[in-house]
Amino acid sequence: MIEWTDRAIVLSARPHGEDAVVASLLTADHGRHGGVVRGGQGRKLRATLEPGTLVQAHWKARLEDHLGALSLETLAGVAGLVLSDRDRLAALASSCALVDVVLPERAPHPEVFDSLLALLDSLAHGESQGEDDLAWAGTLARWELDLLAAVGFGLDLSRCAITGKTEGLSHVSPRTGRAVCREAAEPWLSRLLPLPTFLLQPEGCPRDGGEVVQALALSGHFLETSPLVPPGKTLPAARRRLVDRVARWATISRVP
Amino acid sequence: MSGGEIDRLILLLSRLPGLGPRSARRTALHMLKKREGVMRPLMEALAQVAEKVRACSICGNLDTSDPCMVCADPRRDPALICVVRDVADLWALERAGAFRGRYHVLGGLLSALDGIGPDDLGLDRLEIRARDGGLSEVILALPATVDGQTTAHVIADRLEPLGITLSGLAQGVPVGGELDYLDDGTLTAAFRARRPV
Numbered sequence: 001m002i003e004w005t006d007r008a009i010v011l012s013a014r015p016h017g018e019d020a021v022v023a024s025l026l027t028a029d030h031g032r033h034g035g036v037v038r039g040g041q042g043r044k045l046r047a048t049l050e051p052g053t054l055v056q057a058h059w060k061a062r063l064e065d066h067l068g069a070l071s072l073e074t075l076a077g078v079a080g081l082v083l084s085d086r087d088r089l090a091a092l093a094s095s096c097a098l099v100d101v102v103l104p105e106r107a108p109h110p111e112v113f114d115s116l117l118a119l120l121d122s123l124a125h126g127e128s129q130g131e132d133d134l135a136w137a138g139t140l141a142r143w144e145l146d147l148l149a150a151v152g153f154g155l156d157l158s159r160c161a162i163t164g165k166t167e168g169l170s171h172v173s174p175r176t177g178r179a180v181c182r183e184a185a186e187p188w189l190s191r192l193l194p195l196p197t198f199l200l201q202p203e204g205c206p207r208d209g210g211e212v213v214q215a216l217a218l219s220g221h222f223l224e225t226s227p228l229v230p231p232g233k234t235l236p237a238a239r240r241r242l243v244d245r246v247a248r249w250a251t252i253s254r255v256p
Numbered sequence: 257m258s259g260g261e262i263d264r265l266i267l268l269l270s271r272l273p274g275l276g277p278r279s280a281r282r283t284a285l286h287m288l289k290k291r292e293g294v295m296r297p298l299m300e301a302l303a304q305v306a307e308k309v310r311a312c313s314i315c316g317n318l319d320t321s322d323p324c325m326v327c328a329d330p331r332r333d334p335a336l337i338c339v340v341r342d343v344a345d346l347w348a349l350e351r352a353g354a355f356r357g358r359y360h361v362l363g364g365l366l367s368a369l370d371g372i373g374p375d376d377l378g379l380d381r382l383e384i385r386a387r388d389g390g391l392s393e394v395i396l397a398l399p400a401t402v403d404g405q406t407t408a409h410v411i412a413d414r415l416e417p418l419g420i421t422l423s424g425l426a427q428g429v430p431v432g433g434e435l436d437y438l439d440d441g442t443l444t445a446a447f448r449a450r451r452p453v
Binding site for chain 2: 014018046047050051052074076077078079080081083084086089090092093237238241245248
């Protein structure tokens with residue numbers, strides 16, 4: 001019997017038979033991992049299996065490549081804290097769905113686990129007030145870029161791909177993922193992706209909804225065009241809903 | 257052991273929720289022993305239900321008449337609509353007797369995993385009902401889960417421009433519940449929704 005115990009974040013759970021679910025978890029040391037949770041449709045485990053819940057997971061199977069059985073114990077629930085907040089709930093659903101689609105199974109990504117945990121923590125604490133509180137949206141946008149980097153499709157925002165300058169970076173090439181400074185970008189503005197300035201600062205916060213839209217469009221472009229999303233599939237509907245929601249604030253804030 | 261007809265009956269029964277092959281065998285045997293008292297009335301009831309029950313064209317409830325008894329009842333308040341996930345939730349609210357308005361059954365929740373989008377839930381139908389006028393409040397009685405509340409927020413986004421009051425069910429300590437046994441999310445929700453005593 002092969003088994004391990006690890007901390008994990010619940011990404012999704014789909015019904016399996018009458019009382020079990022097949023759960024998808026992002027573990028700290030074992031990557032994205034699935035398993036059958038017996039009694040997962042029952043009252044006791046339903047809250048544990050909500051996306052975003054931090055659990056202590058014990059997995060065991062007879063052979064390494066078997067789906068295996070999971071037993072879970074809740075360490076911290078996030079969903080209950082954000083259910084009434086439309087924006088943060090959309091961000092929670094989007095981030096968990098994105099990891100579920102993008103990360104390969106059983107490949108350890110401890111840095112993604114840590115960054116998702118930090119993101120969920122920032123979502124769980126505080127009330128979103130649309131454009132009045134954009135710190136969490138900045139964390140989310142930066143987390144998506146970190147996710148791309150973790151799976152080998154990171155953007156190079158350190159210097160201009162054409163001039164080598166580190167100042168005045170304003171756009172990103174949609175083909176190479178490298179930053180371009182304002183003067184070098186001028187002739188190709190319509191073809192380049194805008195780079196919101198807050199992404200260049202480690203703790204930067206977006207100035208308005210428009211910057212969040214730009215940041216999500218930037219990460220969305222590279223997520224969609226990378227081979228991370230299986231052929232014939234698109235980014236999760238939960239992410240589209242999040243982008244729509246943020247785009248709505250941005251539109252509202254522009255109305256005089 | 258037995259003829260093919262009995263095996264088929266057992267197979268069909270074993271596909272019902274809550275029944276496995278063993279309990280299906282017991283059920284089949286029970287029905288065979290009580291043909292007149294159990295089996296024939298059950299057959300007739302099944303045939304009648306299969307023949308007559310339809311989804312209500314207004315709310316999606318299951319009933320033998322269209323519009324259903326709830327929509328056709330003049331004593332119910334037409335200015336209130338309670339949105340529920342499925343008919344089981346409607347029955348639960350009716351059992352509790354807590355609501356005297358009308359319903360709207362979605363038939364599911366938005367779910368990325370199952371590929372259920374707003375078009376699959378008949379949200380257009382709900383919007384048309386809301387636009388028809390005369391509504392004062394829409395109560396979103398959807399599960400306190402990520403999928404349930406995501407669905408509630410999408411509905412709220414659609415209906416807000418119509419100027420109708422939108423409300424959701426409270427979350428908190430259940431009747432008979434002890435704080436020590438509640439999960440963190442429920443406790444936090446209960447604290448946020450505290451009220452003067």
